[in-house]
Amino acid sequence: MGAEPPHRLTIWAVSDGRAGIEAQVLGLAEAVARLRPADIVVKRLSRSWGFPKRRVIADTPIAPPWPDIWIGAGRASLTLSRAMRGRSGGRTFVVQTQDPRGDLSAFDLVVPPEHDEVAGDNVFSIIGAPNRMNAEGFARDLATFGSHIDPLPRPRVAMIVGGKSKSHDLPPDRARRMVAEVARAVDAVGGSLMVSFTRRTPEPARRILADGLAKVPGWIWDGEGENPYFAFLAAADIILVTEDSTNLATDAATTGKPVHVLAMAGGGAKFERFHKELRERGVSRPFDGQLSTWSYTPLDETDRAAAEVLRRFDARPGDSPR
Numbered sequence: 580m581g582a583e584p585p586h587r588l589t590i591w592a593v594s595d596g597r598a599g600i601e602a603q604v605l606g607l608a609e610a611v612a613r614l615r616p617a618d619i620v621v622k623r624l625s626r627s628w629g630f631p632k633r634r635v636i637a638d639t640p641i642a643p644p645w646p647d648i649w650i651g652a653g654r655a656s657l658t659l660s661r662a663m664r665g666r667s668g669g670r671t672f673v674v675q676t677q678d679p680r681g682d683l684s685a686f687d688l689v690v691p692p693e694h695d696e697v698a699g700d701n702v703f704s705i706i707g708a709p710n711r712m713n714a715e716g717f718a719r720d721l722a723t724f725g726s727h728i729d730p731l732p733r734p735r736v737a738m739i740v741g742g743k744s745k746s747h748d749l750p751p752d753r754a755r756r757m758v759a760e761v762a763r764a765v766d767a768v769g770g771s772l773m774v775s776f777t778r779r780t781p782e783p784a785r786r787i788l789a790d791g792l793a794k795v796p797g798w799i800w801d802g803e804g805e806n807p808y809f810a811f812l813a814a815a816d817i818i819l820v821t822e823d824s825t826n827l828a829t830d831a832a833t834t835g836k837p838v839h840v841l842a843m844a845g846g847g848a849k850f851e852r853f854h855k856e857l858r859e860r861g862v863s864r865p866f867d868g869q870l871s872t873w874s875y876t877p878l879d880e881t882d883r884a885a886a887e888v889l890r891r892f893d894a895r896p897g898d899s900p901r
Contacts, residue, residue, distance in 0.1 A: 588617035591646040595655040596623035596638075598778060599708075599826045603676045604650045607690065607709040610885035611648065620646070624655040635659060645671045648892065652676040661685035672892045676709055688891055690884050692825060694852035703887045705880040706856050707829025712881070717813035724810040727798055731771035736764075736797075736870060737815035738772055739808070739827050740788065740841075742779035747823035747845040754784040757841060758791030761819065764870045765795050772797035773811040777824070812836075817870050820863075822846070825853055828863065835877035838863040839870065 590611060592604035601621070608619045623638045635658055645667035651660040652675065663673045664685065674688045678695040683702065691697040693704045721728070728735070738761060742749050749757075765772050772795045776785050789799050800807055812818065818831045821841045831838045840854060840863050857863040861875035 585615060586647075588612075588615060588648060589644075589646040590617050590619050590648045590650060591622050592619055593622040593624065593649060593651040593656045593659065595625065595653045597653070599824065600653040602711050602826060603652045603709045606711040606881050607674070607676060607884060607888070608648075608650050609711060609713070610709070610881045611888055613713070613882070614885055614889055617648075624653075624659070626655050643667075648672045648674060648888065650674045650676065650888075657681075672888075672895070674888055687895075688888060690887075692853065693856060694825075694849050696852075703884060705884050706860070706878060707832065707853065707880060708825050709881045709884055710826065710830050710833065712809070712812070712830050712833040716809050720807065720810035721813050723805070724807045724814075727807070728773070728810060728814045731773070731797055731814075732769065734768055734770040734816035734870070734872075735814055736761075736768075736770055736772050736817045736819060737811040737831075738774045738792075738819040738841075739811070739821070739831065740774065740776045740780050740784075741821040741823040741827055741843075742777060742784065743781050744779060744823050746847040746850060747821075747843045749781055749784040749821070749823075749843050751783050751787055753842075753844055754787040755791065758788055760866070760868050761841075762792055762795050764866075764868055765797075768870050770816070770870075771795070772799075773807070773815065774799040775806065775808045775811055776800070776802065777827070779823075817872060819866060822850065822854060825850075828854070828857060829878065829880070832857060832862045832878040833881075835875065837871065837873050839866040840864070841866050 590608045592608040594600040594604050625636050649663050649671050660673055660675050663671050672687045675686045676690045678691045678697050683689055683699045689702045691704055692708055693706055812834050815836055818836050818838045819841055820827045820831050821843055823843050
């Protein structure tokens, strides 16, 4: 008789639904599912501020049957994540990405970025954040958007623009300088530019960049229809990414393409540590007005974290409920 097929896991990917946060839980869940058969269920949370205290509301029930693995991220998930082992009677293996900023004992595994400097026996730090980048996704999106991208002259430069956050901003004057610097650099190499904005890009900066770069050969995504973000990264020879987002820089670092980091207004010690890590690994360099090329070993942190999730999941005591 043949070996019994492995138990098909159920994984809940739990977040507040913001694109960058959901990408972390989905990316890690999908990486686990590439290693072992699994069904992934997305759970999106919101917080209600009613009297006498705020409540967490989910778009689908947080109720039995409980998952084998719970992967949470973001502030809205923390209360439920901390309660999940108790609610499930120890059946659910609880993973939290980012820094929970408090007692870590409620989690089976915490997967924070190295630059948050979190320590503990149940901590597995990675560079940046888990993401959804993988060869299959790149190939799929390249096929989807090939008719738009294939005619563009090389070198193709992907420009991924973040925006306003607690630590950074992209005011109009910086956006205008960015237009001049990037347009001059792309013109110097005779290539083309593929521009994608995020939801956090301020509307004035978006208009300035779109209008100012319109004469550069390429494609500026207008926000309509499916986002060609994956395809831009896959098709690029060189990548420009604003310094405000761990997610964007980590995504770019999975490609093995040279990553130039665009300066913004603001900053902070954590981001300085993060970008220092990327520079030391040969992934990125500050954008100095010229589009240089170099090579490095692509980051594979999400798959590395997924393997650790399964290693610890399998290593639980034999009498732990499954």
